[in-house]
Amino acid sequence: MTEKTNTLKNTNDQGNLMSAEQDQTPFEAEIKNLRDTIDDIDEQILTLIAKRLKEVKKVVALKKEHNMPVFHPAREEDLISKLRSHANSSGVDADFIEDLYRVILRNSRIHQTVEMKQQGIKPGGxxxxxxxxxxxxxxxxxxxxxxxxxxxxxxxxxxxxxxxxxxxxxxxxxxxxxxxxxxxxxxxxxxxxxxxxxxxxxxxxxxxxxxxxxxxxxxxxxxxxxxxxxxxxxxxxxxxxxxxxxxxxxxxxxxxxxxxxxxxxxxDASEHDEIMDIVQALRHFATFCFGRFLSKRKIDLGKTLEFSSPIYRLELGMVGRLFAQDSGLYSEIIFATPERREILKEFAASLNDQIEMLDNCDKEIFTERFREIAQWFGPFSEQAMRESTFIIDKLIERF
Amino acid sequence: MTEKTNTLKNTNDQGNLMSAEQDQTPFEAEIKNLRDTIDDIDEQILTLIAKRLKEVKKVVALKKEHNMPVFHPAREEDLISKLRSHANSSGVDADFIEDLYRVILRNSRIHQTVEMKQQGIKPGGxxxxxxxxxxxxxxxxxxxxxxxxxxxxxxxxxxxxxxxxxxxxxxxxxxxxxxxxxxxxxxxxxxxxxxxxxxxxxxxxxxxxxxxxxxxxxxxxxxxxxxxxxxxxxxxxxxxxxxxxxxxxxxxxxxxxxxxxxxxxxxDASEHDEIMDIVQALRHFATFCFGRFLSKRKIDLGKTLEFSSPIYRLELGMVGRLFAQDSGLYSEIIFATPERREILKEFAASLNDQIEMLDNCDKEIFTERFREIAQWFGPFSEQAMRESTFIIDKLIERF
Structure with a gap:
């Protein structure tokens, strides 16, 4: 049996708002005042965002006239640096402002791309x-x-x-x-x-x-x-x-x-296919095998999600995502070439190496293998840590 | 041989800015004007954000005084709904505004939590x-x-x-x-x-x-x-x-x-451990096995990343992340109990089922298994699709 435990007073000021203002304690009144101020600030922010979008549209129109590309990494990074230093001097967390502007810049990039889409290199072609x-x-x-x-x-x-x-x-x-x-x-x-x-x-x-x-x-x-x-x-x-x-x-x-x-x-074509053996086929195959095991063992997904670490949630999301899509697409990718099927077979067989280690509860072998792999991954691990931490934060933020 | 191809004029207005203003074409001057306006709007936004943070701090101080919890889902969702409807009426994309405010709300939540941390249920305990x-x-x-x-x-x-x-x-x-x-x-x-x-x-x-x-x-x-x-x-x-x-x-x-x-x-304890067999041990073990295969095959990670789909990048990030951490932690998780080792062995052995399918290039069996699993995943797949799409968008946005 599992349940969420929350015995702190569950203050819901929806309720307060609905019960009108006559019964407000001084605390409630004060909170309400502050929230009104915040709402007012939010309205001003929204107005500025709308204004910003209009100016961005003007830039797009100009670029369009002059056949210039949309995405402008240098301008974006310059803007972010300026904003970060402004943030620091106004006592606002620079990372937070960067996060915020990544959202804003992406939005204006999408608008620009949607506009620029219209533009053809060979219109009428x-x-x-x-x-x-x-x-x-x-x-x-x-x-x-x-x-x-x-x-x-x-x-x-x-x-x-x-x-x-x-x-x-x-x-x-x-x-x-x-x-x-x-x-x-x-x-x-x-x-x-x-x-x-x-x-x-x-x-x-x-x-x-x-x-x-x-x-x-x-x-x-x-x-x-x-x-x-x-x-x-x-x-x-x-x-x-x-x-x-x-x-x-x-x-x-x-x-x-x-x-x-x-x-x-x-x-070139051969190099492409070799890379895709890993990037697409092996990755999808591993996900397929993981999903199959979960379904064969009839794991209670809801229960695992309730207790899930962000990593597991993310991983399970990737598995679920695969099975939400077309089986034909994946079968074409997985069975595409004999070389590819050979690699996937090798991968499947490679898991047998771990069975003896598990049988003997051999932590030493595990540690040795772990260190070898970690060494081989080298500096990529640090980058992966940074990127995935960013992603996990986003996941926690949203869900 | 691989290389980035980009033959469009690579306009870099860093350069323009540095070459001073005397040589500006009318186009450049106009773009510069628009960008100055945008910079000005950004400064106003930043000022408002700083102001908002100050007001939030006042709310925190009040809550602290009255022993109220920090996180207030009802207030947040209410705010998001209001902002979405304002966005719609000002012609701004509501999803974009929601994204933006999720970042802002998370930031103010962190501030609140940091402040509230000070607060003890049993101070002096x-x-x-x-x-x-x-x-x-x-x-x-x-x-x-x-x-x-x-x-x-x-x-x-x-x-x-x-x-x-x-x-x-x-x-x-x-x-x-x-x-x-x-x-x-x-x-x-x-x-x-x-x-x-x-x-x-x-x-x-x-x-x-x-x-x-x-x-x-x-x-x-x-x-x-x-x-x-x-x-x-x-x-x-x-x-x-x-x-x-x-x-x-x-x-x-x-x-x-x-x-x-x-x-x-x-x-209860047994249920907890069973859930963790999957959420922690199986997931980490599968990741370990995938990393080991990549290292044994000496896959060129950099090359695969250059050609990577967002999914692969995310998955490889999860693998790299594991090997950036302490081997002891993972060995304790993986070898924790005999039941757990049994499940991991079963998982490793379950991949052997796929070898015959690959040998026979049997797409029918694959499709059949795929559909069985998809059915078993049921509505979770749709949720996974939605969540992972959100995450992939974040990943593309940032990196």
């Missing part, structure tokens, strides 16, 4: 998206449309119009499940104009790139957006890019992604 | 902490001291003074590593006055509670703080409580924890 009714496909279709591109969607339902749809296109993007990427590329490529850019959004790159380069003789580039289609904007989101052919002819597309706010990182 | 030089021991020692308690520290070094240190104490807290909890309790108990409260901070409860109840005939209570000694305040931190004997005589201690801002949850 014709973009075909194969699989453009899928989640990621329609996400990009909307981005291109909002920036003045002429977007056409190709799907199984309108395949018979492929010829018309491909006429005069500047860019074809393949956004279909991994298991049909190769066949769709093969079917689509003959209809694409020779000088059009061919790109894909597949989460592996080796086989899709080989296929695109083989089937299409014009410019080719691989894209792998490292985020889900639920993101409000591309602001600071990472897109991995694999160069294919005629890089200079692909540059406008990269510029467009950057203008939308994305951070673009380059790698 | 004598508190002995066995192991009070350890991290958790000194954390609590500081809390008690700041609230006007007379705190004495017992360690191996001053054990010969145990008789004097225990004289007239109201509370003895055992804060030593799990593996010496039983022996320290046995040695200490005979020196504790019969009516003094005996408590511990151990992360398991069954054996320590049995021992405390056996060795001490007065009031007994088990505490398990579900946070690390690096937290700035107890604000919203969870402490698990296991009732032992003479609950009404333990109440002042619970009240003190709540007054410090903690959220207190109750359970």
């Amino acid at each position: 014709k973009v075909l998206i194969a699989g453009g009714y899928g989640q990621m496909g329609s996400y990009f279709a909307n981005l291109f449309r909002a920036s003045g591109y002429d977007v056409r969607i190709l799907s199984e339902d309108n395949w018979e119009s492929v010829e018309t749809l491909c006429q005069g296109i500047d860019l074809a993007i393949i956004s279909v499940p991994i298991n049909v990427t190769l066949s769709v590329t093969e079917r689509l490529a003959p209809h694409i104009p020779d000088d059009a850019l061919l790109a894909d959004l597949t989460s592996i790159k080796k086989f899709p790139m080989e296929q695109m380069l083989k089937q299409h003789q014009g410019p080719v580039i691989g894209l792998h957006p490292l985020f889900g289609p639920t993101c409000a904007t591309l602001d600071k989101q990472i897109i991995a890019i694999t160069p294919g052919r005629y890089g200079e002819k692909c540059q406008w597309l990269i510029d467009q992604l950057i203008l939308w706010g994305a951070v673009v990182v380059n790698s | 004598k508190v002995l902490i066995a192991g009070g030089y350890g991290q958790m021991g000194s954390y609590f020692a500081n809390l008690f001291r700041a609230s006007g308690y007379d705190v004495r520290i017992l360690s191996e070094d001053n054990w010969e003074s145990v008789e004097t240190l225990c004289q007239g104490i109201d509370l003895a807290i055992i804060s030593v590593p799990i593996n010496v909890t039983l022996s320290v309790t046995e040695r200490l108990a005979p020196h504790i006055p019969d009516d003094a409260l005996l408590a511990d901070l151990t992360s398991i409860k069954k054996f320590p509670m049995e021992q405390m109840l056996k060795q001490h005939q007065g009031p007994v209570i088990g505490l398990h703080p579900l946070f690390g000694p690096t937290c700035a305040t107890l604000d919203k931190q969870i402490i698990a409580i296991t009732p032992g004997r003479y609950g009404e005589k333990c109440q002042w201690l619970i009240d003190q924890l709540i007054l410090w801002g903690a959220v207190v949850v109750n359970s």
Whole structure:
């Protein structure tokens, strides 16, 4: 049996407010006065925030006129430094002011990005998206449309119009499940104009790139957006890019992604896939295994959450998140290549190493392994500690 | 080879500012004007925030005088609702204003908690902490001291003074590593006055509670703080409580924890330990195994981070965080009881179930298992999705 224990007087001034002012003790009256003052200050703050947003909009309009990018790290960091030093001199905690302004700056960045979205590097350009009714496909279709591109969607339902749809296109993007990427590329490529850019959004790159380069003789580039289609904007989101052919002819597309706010990182196809074996496949697989064990043991999740440390809450959130999503997406990621399945098998088998240690209650072996790993992680651990502490604070703050 | 690609003009108005104002284009001059206006607004906001803090301090002083608790969920939610509706009527995004005020409210809560800390339920009460030089021991020692308690520290070094240190104490807290909890309790108990409260901070409860109840005939209570000694305040931190004997005589201690801002949850010792098998041991063990695999495979962490999705970054942060901490702490948690080691072994062995699936590239089995687990997670998945999306946004915002 568990219950929250709270025997302190549970003062609820909702109640006080409702019982009107005639019965107020001097204490209540004084508290009410102070709260009125605070409410008044809050109203003034809100008014200033609204005013600030208006000024930011003017900056955006100007930038738009002059084709300038939205995100301006130097200006942001400069602003934060100034505010921190002002905070110190007015006796306000500088970290607190920084937290506050990170929220404000992010908000104005989103506004700017939403505005700038409209802006196209090649407005009027014709973009075909194969699989453009899928989640990621329609996400990009909307981005291109909002920036003045002429977007056409190709799907199984309108395949018979492929010829018309491909006429005069500047860019074809393949956004279909991994298991049909190769066949769709093969079917689509003959209809694409020779000088059009061919790109894909597949989460592996080796086989899709080989296929695109083989089937299409014009410019080719691989894209792998490292985020889900639920993101409000591309602001600071990472897109991995694999160069294919005629890089200079692909540059406008990269510029467009950057203008939308994305951070673009380059790698060749094999390196990309090796990194994703870990970043995506291993991580999701480990989460899957953890979730499976919880469900097999029928763990009482509610109970564990009630007693949870912030770390556990966060970890369990990551597990729950995975199972809130599409099983197909994860099965494509996990089973993508034989090399990947080999690594996942190795990982699964590696846990057997720990069984003997547990059997023998061998704390020495544990400590030895722990120290080896800690040493290998090196300075990253400190960074992880700092970042995760920040995140845990946010979690405690909100929930 | 990987590199950041950014071919858009990298406008840096730090440069503009430094090159003085004579060379400004009309565009630059206009941008500068707008930014000056924004800076001016920011200064006004900062002034109001400082003013707000002052008013909050007055509320705290009043509450202190009247022995009222700090955290006031009803008042906070009321304030947020009012601000959201003001935001809507001034054309500002209500979610943004809520985010902003969560930061402000948390800050004023911390201030309040820091102030209220001073306040003791039993000021002048004598508190002995066995192991009070350890991290958790000194954390609590500081809390008690700041609230006007007379705190004495017992360690191996001053054990010969145990008789004097225990004289007239109201509370003895055992804060030593799990593996010496039983022996320290046995040695200490005979020196504790019969009516003094005996408590511990151990992360398991069954054996320590049995021992405390056996060795001490007065009031007994088990505490398990579900946070690390690096937290700035107890604000919203969870402490698990296991009732032992003479609950009404333990109440002042619970009240003190709540007054410090903690959220207190109750359970009996066996239930507590079962929950912690999962919340602490399994979670840390899974993280340990993941870290070990990364280090054995010598994965290039920097490279994976460069290409990381926010989820991976968060997960890797959790892994790195573990290895930034003390191996002894984790070995005590992981090896604490035979039942716990049994569960961890089961977990390690459960990954073998997946090897055949990977060998056969059996997506059907994967999908079936995935759906079973998703169903079992039920509505929690949606909640996890919401919470983790919030956290991921925070992560993107900051780093």
